[in-house]
Amino acid sequence: MKTAINIILLSGLFMGLGTTVLFAQEEEGAEKKNYRKSLDLTYEANNELIEEDFTEAEATYRKAIARSDKNATARYNLGNAYYEKNSLGEAFMRYKEAGESAASKADKHKAFHNMGNVFMKNEEYQKAVEAYKEALRNDPSDEETRYNLALAKEMLEKEKQQNQDNQDNQDNQDQNQDNKENQDQQQQQQDQQNQDQNGGEEDQKEEKGDPNQEGDQKQDQQQEGEGDQQKQQPQEGEGQPEQQRQSQLSPQQIKNILEAMNNEEKKVQEKMNAKKVKGIPVKTEKDW
Incomplete structure (x- = not known):
């Protein structure tokens, strides 16, 4: 398809290239002379262009354009030269000037046809469609222009479909992004609610007391109490009542203990009796 476009574009490139009397009319005075000059x-520039001397041809075309505003051929052919060099902006400007200054429909057709070619190369399909339509208005019989118009319309539809697909993809991406952001926001809210709820439950546990913690405390207190009781409980033979210990002594041990106690009582009694016999000492004053 691209090859077909290039063939069509090139086939229309040099329309009017050798035409030097495109607008030949009887002129009067200086204007007539300038037009003929x-x-x-233009003829000279055409030959230079055929000899592939683009620089000289460009300069000569510019001189021809400066001589007369009515010379559409010089503008058109210079546009073709720029098109060959792929200077599409310069080419379009010269084709546009040629279309505006052309006196016949045939010349306008050529200018608008090549304007459409420029738009096609720039992939500006909507503008190409309009340019080819204008060319056909001036020459409805040109099948080459008609084919280019159909091709431009086809490319325009493909472009619109591609743009629509891209827009749909972008909309889907935006929707997916929005959904993800909403899900993330909902998840954050849910996490915050869970955190607040857990915090409230912890506060209630602190106020009411954790049953498990209370059970542990009671168990610890019970163990401590049992430990204290074990500490307070005397070991075997220690802190037990005398009677209980005596019941654990042999008869001989009991006899020895009683005799020792009697002996102690006798000693105490003898000391007390001795004090009674001696009497209480009387303190006397010294005779100075």
Whole structure:
């Protein structure tokens, strides 16, 4: 399809290239002379372009254009030269000037046809469609222009479909992004609610007391109490009542203990009796 476009574009490139009397009319005075001089310069520039001397041809075409505003051929052919060099902006400007200054429909058709070619190369399909339509208005019989118009319409539809697909993809991406952001926001809210709820339950446990913790405390207190009781409980033979210990002594041990106690009582009694016999000492004053 691209090859077909190139063939069509190139086939219309040099329309009017050798035409030096495209707008030949009887002129009066200086204007007539300038117009004829402009046509001569156009012919000279055509030959330079055929000899592939683009620089000289460009300069000569510019001289021809400066000589006469009515010389559409010089503008059109210079546009073709720029098109060959892929200077599409310069080419379009010269084709546009040629279309505006052209006196016949045939010349307008050529200018608008090549304007459409420029738009096609720039992939500006909507503008290409309009340019080819204008060319056909001036020459409805040109099948080459008609084919290019159909091709431009086809490319325009493909472009619109591609743009629509891209827009749909972008909309889907935006929707997916929005859904993800909403899900993330909902998840954050749910997490915050869970955190607040857990915090409230912890506060209630602190106020009411954790049953498990209370059970542990009671168990610890019970163990401590049992430990204290074990500490307070005397070991075997220690802190037990005398009677209980005596019941654990042999008869001989009991006899020895009683005799020792009697002996102690006798000693105490003898000391007390001795004090009674001696009497209480009387303190006397010294006779100075």
